[in-house]
Amino acid sequence: MTFNQAGVSKGDILIVDDTPDNLRLLSAMLTNQGFAVRKALSGHRAIASVQADPPDLILLDIKMPEMNGYEVCQSLKANPETCEVPIIFVSALDDALDKVRAFAVGGVDYVTKPFQEREVLARIEHQLRIQHLQQQLIEQNKELVRSNRELEQFAYVVSHDLQQPLQTVIGFVKLLLMKYQDNLDELACDYLNRIHKSGDRMQQLIQDLLIYARVGKKNQDFQSVDCNLVLKQVSDNLQMAIATQKACLSYGLLPTVIGNKIQLIQLFQNLISNAIKFVHPGVTPHVKISALQQHNEWRFGVHDNGIGIEPQNLEQIFEIFQRLHTQEKYPGTGIGLATCKKIVETQGGCIWVESQPDEGTTFYFTLKSVRNV
Numbered sequence: 001m002t003f004n005q006a007g008v009s010k011g012d013i014l015i016v017d018d019t020p021d022n023l024r025l026l027s028a029m030l031t032n033q034g035f036a037v038r039k040a041l042s043g044h045r046a047i048a049s050v051q052a053d054p055p056d057l058i059l060l061d062i063k064m065p066e067m068n069g070y071e072v073c074q075s076l077k078a079n080p081e082t083c084e085v086p087i088i089f090v091s092a093l094d095d096a097l098d099k100v101r102a103f104a105v106g107g108v109d110y111v112t113k114p115f116q117e118r119e120v121l122a123r124i125e126h127q128l129r130i131q132h133l134q135q136q137l138i139e140q141n142k143e144l145v146r147s148n149r150e151l152e153q154f155a156y157v158v159s160h161d162l163q164q165p166l167q168t169v170i171g172f173v174k175l176l177l178m179k180y181q182d183n184l185d186e187l188a189c190d191y192l193n194r195i196h197k198s199g200d201r202m203q204q205l206i207q208d209l210l211i212y213a214r215v216g217k218k219n220q221d222f223q224s225v226d227c228n229l230v231l232k233q234v235s236d237n238l239q240m241a242i243a244t245q246k247a248c249l250s251y252g253l254l255p256t257v258i259g260n261k262i263q264l265i266q267l268f269q270n271l272i273s274n275a276i277k278f279v280h281p282g283v284t285p286h287v288k289i290s291a292l293q294q295h296n297e298w299r300f301g302v303h304d305n306g307i308g309i310e311p312q313n314l315e316q317i318f319e320i321f322q323r324l325h326t327q328e329k330y331p332g333t334g335i336g337l338a339t340c341k342k343i344v345e346t347q348g349g350c351i352w353v354e355s356q357p358d359e360g361t362t363f364y365f366t367l368k369s370v371r372n373v
């Protein structure tokens with residue numbers, strides 16, 4: 001569709017009316033205004049014309065023999081190839097109920113006869129403008145999806161390819177420390193130790209980034225997953241941290257949900273490891289997992305007795321790389337919660353947090369429940 005360019009039509013409009021005089025009148029008016037006009041004397045012809053080449057807009061009479069305007073509209077809306085074309089109903093019926101029906105069957109506007117030329121033109125231009133903007137939005141959205149996918153792919157490839165050289169760097173630093181420590185002065189050893197530490201941190205970042213980039217990429221096969229098995233695996237994986245911190249992890253019988261097992265393990269593991277990590281020094285972490293059924297989903301909670309989060313930070317922590325503390329105080333990469341959010345959202349749920357500073361935090365998230373469970 002083009003607008004107001006010299007020699008180019010302002011839009012392609014199909015007028016449908018069983019009265020030739022009405023058709024002529026509207027057609028002359030719109031042609032005069034620079035629109036390209038097509039005419040159809042019946043509903044059937046209108047549908048054939050739209051199917052052959054969808055116009056930018058349809059002006060559709062309601063009262064017609066054989067097939068009335070509502071039926072024509074319904075038929076066009078039911079077909080994916082013609083459903084996007086905006087339809088303005090034109091009728092002499094000035095009845096509130098008919099107007100409601102016009103919108104109910106998918107019409108975008110309604111003009112009553114006898115009409116004022118300027119009003120009809122204003123309504124047509126308004127609809128074409130909306131249509132144009134909508135089209136722009138669809139295009140921009142497509143472009144966003146494409147560039148997002150490209151970025152994810154980029155993040156994946158980069159993190160994947162960085163792993164190998166980094167491992168080599170760390171490997172040789174370890175070798176240097178092991179074999180030549182006695183020949184190096186204190187400062188050189190300190191430098192090497194720092195390289196080693198930074199290398200480890202970079203490795204952790206890359207691993208976390210890879211996990212983040214993989215969510216929604218692979219493992220999209222959702223099945224029923226027994227959360228008791230998930231929690232068993234998570235507590236095995238976190239055995240070291242739990243033992244070191246003397247943490248107490250408690251949960252009752254957990255439900256079976258629809259999801260991806262590997263990602264559910266990552267989800268619970270991220271939340272539980274945070275719950276164990278973010279405690280005041282000397283406090284024994286108590287982490288409780290709860291599950292509550294709500295309609296066709298389960299709402300899980302991971303409750304802790306940790307340092308809590310200030311209200312103004314509750315939103316930002318789900319963004320990638322957002323951390324509220326220094327590495328020295330609480331180490332981490334700031335990727336865990338962003339991964340949790342991505343996991344929950346790709347499985348059709350949502351995640352949020354409630355917290356009292358210095359008292360504790362609860363992360364809630366929802367997952368689809370298995371039917372009849």
Ligand SMILES: Nc1ncnc2c1ncn2[C@@H]1O[C@H](COP(=O)(O)OP(=O)(O)O)[C@@H](O)[C@H]1O
Pocket residue numbers: 270274275278304306307308309317322323324325331332333334335336337338361
């Ligand atoms: N259970 C919790 N209690 C207090 N703060 C938390 C908790 N979980 C997460 N946070 C805050 O949210 C930030 C982001 O968490 P996350 O993405 O897992 O990153 P990381 O654990 O690597 O720091 C953390 O750095 C921390 O400030």
Ligand SMILES: [Mg+2]
Pocket residue numbers: 270273274332334336337
């Ligand atoms: Mg974390």
